[in-house]
Amino acid sequence: MGALKQVTAAVRWNFLGFFKNPRVIITFLFSFILCFFLSDRAMMVADYYESPMQALEPFIWTFGDATAILLCSLLLILLFLDLPKLSQVTPYMLLRMKKNRWLLAQFFYIFLVTALYMAYVILVTSLLCMQKTYPGNIWSKTAALLAYSKMGKDLSIPSTVKVMESTTPFSCSMQIMALLMCYSLTLSFLMLYVQMKAGKKAAIGAGLFYSLFGFLLNPEILAKILHKEEYEMFLVRRLSGWISPLNHATYGMHDFGYDVLPSIEQSCMIFLAVLAFLAALSFHTLKKYNFNSFTGE
Numbered sequence: 001m002g003a004l005k006q007v008t009a010a011v012r013w014n015f016l017g018f019f020k021n022p023r024v025i026i027t028f029l030f031s032f033i034l035c036f037f038l039s040d041r042a043m044m045v046a047d048y049y050e051s052p053m054q055a056l057e058p059f060i061w062t063f064g065d066a067t068a069i070l071l072c073s074l075l076l077i078l079l080f081l082d083l084p085k086l087s088q089v090t091p092y093m094l095l096r097m098k099k100n101r102w103l104l105a106q107f108f109y110i111f112l113v114t115a116l117y118m119a120y121v122i123l124v125t126s127l128l129c130m131q132k133t134y135p136g137n138i139w140s141k142t143a144a145l146l147a148y149s150k151m152g153k154d155l156s157i158p159s160t161v162k163v164m165e166s167t168t169p170f171s172c173s174m175q176i177m178a179l180l181m182c183y184s185l186t187l188s189f190l191m192l193y194v195q196m197k198a199g200k201k202a203a204i205g206a207g208l209f210y211s212l213f214g215f216l217l218n219p220e221i222l223a224k225i226l227h228k229e230e231y232e233m234f235l236v237r238r239l240s241g242w243i244s245p246l247n248h249a250t251y252g253m254h255d256f257g258y259d260v261l262p263s264i265e266q267s268c269m270i271f272l273a274v275l276a277f278l279a280a281l282s283f284h285t286l287k288k289y290n291f292n293s294f295t296g297e
Contacts, residue, residue, distance in 0.1 A: 006097040010105030011112070013093070014085045018113075027079045028120060034071055035124045038062045042125075046132045051142045056173040058129040059122045063176055066250045070215055072121060073184050073249075077207040079117065081200065083192045085109065103286050107279065110188045118180055122173065137170045175264050176251045182271035183249035187211070189278040196285045214246025237261070245271075 018024055042058040062068055084106045094102060126133065134140075167175070187210055195203035219237045240247050241261040247253040248267040255261040262270070 003101055006101050007105045007108065010093060010097070010102055011108050014105065014109040015112075023078060023081065027075050028117075030078075031072070031075055031117070031121060032124055034075070035062070035121060036128060038068050038071075039125050039128045042129055043132070045146065046129070046142055049142045049145050051140065051145075053129065053133050053140045053142050054138065054169040055126050055130070055133040055135050056122075056169045057140060057143055058133070059125040060169065060173050060176060060251075062125055063121070063180060064251045066214075066218060066246050066253070069180060069183065069249050070211055070246060072180070073187055074211055076114065076117065076184055076187055077191065077204060077211075079113065080110065080188050080191055081204070083110070083188070083195055083203070099286050100283060103282060106192060107189075110192065111185065114181060114184045114188060118177060118184065121180075122177065137168050139169060143169075172251070178268060179249045179251060179264070179271075182268055182275075183245060186245065186271055186274050186278070189275055189282070193278050193282045193285065196282060210245065214244050214249075217244035217247065219247075245274075 039058050039062050042053065042061045045061070046053050063072065084103070187207055190210055191203040191207045194206040217240045219240045237253075238260050241253045248262060248270060251264075253261060254267065255263050
């Protein structure tokens with residue numbers, strides 16, 4: 001119980017002044033602007049078919065796309081620039097608790113902030129389209145029309161007959177949220193580890209490289225790099241689906257019974273394994289981490 005209280009106290013200290021921090025305010029403001037522009041696709045579809053949408057469908061259609069996920073997650077680099085959280089109180093906290101408990105508090109802080117950010121994204125996306133949505137947990141006629149039309153594929157909207165038959169809008173949005181959370185947590189944990197190992201500039205570089213790596217492994221981009229023909233796209237899609245973290249976070253890049261791609265559960269397990277590995281590296285690096293200098297905010 002003492003350990004739990006210490007970790008909780010450290011997490012609460014990290015959140016002091018969080019909502020007044022200009023960097024946090026700017027991040028959430030940029031996120032709102034991003035959702036505004038990205039949700040325009042869902043509104044365009046609703047206007048085109050002149051039919052309402054289920055309340056969570058704007059989020060599903062917006063963040064079922066790899067580019068939208070990439071842009072959304074890049075804002076986390078700005079949000080977590082100050083990891084690990086150091087202040088004038090940090091030496092006192094380290095005298096009262098073990099270093100591994102302090103680091104565990106940083107992990108919980110990352111998880112809670114990421115969850116808050118993702119909840120904000122789904123809320124904003126739904127509110128922006130609320131004039132043309134309904135709350136029932138049933139796929140809309142618009143989604144059904146997209147599943148049978150070329151428009152859904154052209155817009156990278158994960159609304160297919162297979163998806164609609166196997167899940168509900170609520171379940172589908174929760175799966176997309178889980179993938180987004182896992183991808184964002186791996187990005188944040190990577191930044192924490194690299195910053196402890198090599199400093200803030202290296203952490204920013206690692207976050208950008210992680211995002212760029214996933215972007216370059218997009219099937220269309222990878223096919224151009226490897227000079228693959230159209231009939232070879234299924235091999236490129238399969239390869240990028242398994243090795244790209246961004247594709248693991250993309251709902252449409254998963255196996256729905258007709259392709260050899262990772263399932264939602266397999267992607268989550270891979271992300272969790274990466275998180276465990278980064279956490280182990282962070283705990284190892286903590287033993288040699290220099291706490292001699294502390295900068296308050």
